[in-house]
Amino acid sequence: MPNNKDYYNILGVAKDASQDEIKSAYRTLAKKYHPDLHPNDANCSHKFKEVNEAYETLGDANKRSNYDQFGTADPNARFGGFGGNGNPFGEGFGNGGSFGGFDDIFDMFSSFGGRTKSRQSGVQIPGEDIVINLNLTFKEAVSGCEKTFKVNKVEKCDKCHGTGAKNGTEYETCPDCHGTGQVRYTQNTIFGQVSSIGACKTCNATGKVVKEKCPNCGGKGTIKSLQEITVKIPAGIDNNQTITMRDKGNASIKNGPNGNLIINVSVSSHPILERDGFNLLLDLPIPFTTAYLGGNVKIPTADGTYVLALPALTQPNTVFKLKGRGIKVLQKESYGDLIVTVRVEMPKEYSKIDKELIQKLEENISGSSYKKFKEFQDKLKRL
Ligand SMILES: [Zn+2]
Ligand SMILES: [Zn+2]
Structure with a gap:
């Protein structure tokens, strides 16, 4: 049951003292009143006991919160009057949900006498x-x-x-439910008036209302x-x-x-690269002359650029797999690959000189250098 000891006063700390302040006050007082230092002083021994009792509650954030609200560290104490059957509201409430405030009851107290053994296992709503x-x-x-x-x-x-209470000020009994946390509701239905007992909305079924609201949070x-x-x-x-x-x-x-x-x-x-899992895909356009001659081509990577050395006579649509130049695998020390597909591009226009040079080139390259072209011509001849 609630006791009237002012633990804050015993430890000489403010109601809104931090846990560190409480701990430090406890240490100082416990040293001061320690029985070893005052072997025959009953007053000191009493004080020492009190200090320990106060710290046992205020030193534990959960117990402290309960003490602040209800004047006791024991969350079950409030329900002593319900006879300890574990469900002060009788059978109808077993499954909850039908009354708005029901979940909040468990939320508020974390634990019911008989329903749960400890605060920790009580119903909590995150x-x-x-x-x-x-x-x-x-x-x-x-x-x-x-x-x-x-x-x-x-x-x-x-x-x-x-x-929600200003400086942990006292609570008073809810005027609507007179502290029971439940009220009788009467409803008009087609079967006539039906009355039921439900959670008191005024006090959220706690039976208590705040005397003075905390100005910081408005209660x-x-x-x-x-x-x-x-x-x-x-x-x-x-x-x-x-x-x-x-x-x-x-x-x-x-x-x-x-x-x-x-x-x-x-x-x-990315403006150029396409991501495929941890691999990066790149369609790389190159001039047909570069495909023929080979050469160094600058390409983008995940975090910079890289110079790709294309061999002479690179065929269209050749795929180069650059191992480990892709994206870092999440939570691992490995990387995907950069997969480059060469797209050979023909010019869309040419000058007179270009044309003459290409014509010379055509005369120079023997027809047998073009493997597919040659196969095609041979088949054509046999038709
Ligand atoms: Zn009430
Ligand atoms: Zn507040």
Whole structure:
């Protein structure tokens, strides 16, 4: 049952003291009143006990939050009056859902006498996930990067530790349900008036209402704030992939874990290269003279350029596979390939001199140099 000891007063800290401040105050006082230092002093021994009791509650964030709300560290104490059958509302509530506030009841207290043995295993509703879209350039995606952006998220109000009560001020009995957390609803239906017992909406079935609302959060226990988030983008991430940052989403309204922050990644396309998994595809146009003579051709890679040495007499549509010049495989120390397909291009116009030179070239190259052309001519002759 609630006790009236003021643990904050015992430790000499403010109601909104940080856990570190509480710890440090406890250490100082525990040393001061330690029985070893005052062997026959009953007053010191009593103080030492009190200090330990206070720290046992305030030193534990969960117990502290419960103490702040209900004046006790024991989450079950409030339900002592219900006779401990585990379900103070009787059978009708077993499956929940039909009454708006029902889920919130478990959410609020995390644990019911008899229903769950410990706070940790109680029903908790996690905070909502936040989903955002993040645009990356092609280079950022293949090389990896760090991105900082702002997210508007729900945070637990640190002024009232999520209780909604100003400086942890007292609660008073709900005037609508007189502290029972339940009220009788009457509904007009075709069968006449039907009355049912449901969760009290005024107090969210807690039986208590805040005396004075926390000015920082307006009594909600949470506040919205613009937060700067930095995320490491792994090299190799692709368009439409997502990154989940655990616990970085909205705070739970009461007691549950935070939601996640889900980042949907959009990657802009490369002006020349096409991505195929971790391989890169390149259609490389070259002049027909380069195909004939061979030569060095500059090509783009995932993160720069590369000079490809084309051999003389490179045939159209030849495929060159440049091992390891593709994209870094996500979470691995290996890379895809750069696959180059040569597209031989004929000129679309020529000068008089060009034409004469090509005519000379045609006379010089023997017909047998063209394997397919020669086969074709031979077949034609036999027709
Ligand atoms: Zn009420
Ligand atoms: Zn607050």
